[in-house]
Amino acid sequence: MIDTPEAFVHPDGLSIIADFIAGLVSNGNQVVVATQSIEFLRELLGKARDYKVLDDTLIERIELTGDGVVRAKGKWSGRTSLRSIEELGIDLRK
Numbered sequence: 001m002i003d004t005p006e007a008f009v010h011p012d013g014l015s016i017i018a019d020f021i022a023g024l025v026s027n028g029n030q031v032v033v034a035t036q037s038i039e040f041l042r043e044l045l046g047k048a049r050d051y052k053v054l055d056d057t058l059i060e061r062i063e064l065t066g067d068g069v070v071r072a073k074g075k076w077s078g079r080t081s082l083r084s085i086e087e088l089g090i091d092l093r094k
Contacts, residue, residue, distance in 0.1 A: 006040040022047035
């Protein structure tokens with residue numbers, strides 16, 4: 001589990017962190033990442049594609065309600081998420 005890997009990282013470093021995580025997955029590891037950064041998500045999905053693990057990637061959006069309940073807001077495959085970000089410019093945070 002990696003929480004907010006993009007925190008305190010120069011924007012040029014996002015690619016390095018995303019490459020490291022995608023490499024872990026390509027070696028058979030399961031990695032859970034929590035982020036609010038669409039820029040980091042774009043990098044991570046691109047690296048997942050490069051490492052050929054995009055089909056093994058799942059994006060799940062959750063929210064914390066006002067009464068403290070965590071609930072799922074949606075799930076997308078890695079391929080769908082990358083296509084939405086790249087082609088449509090959709091921000092999955094909304």
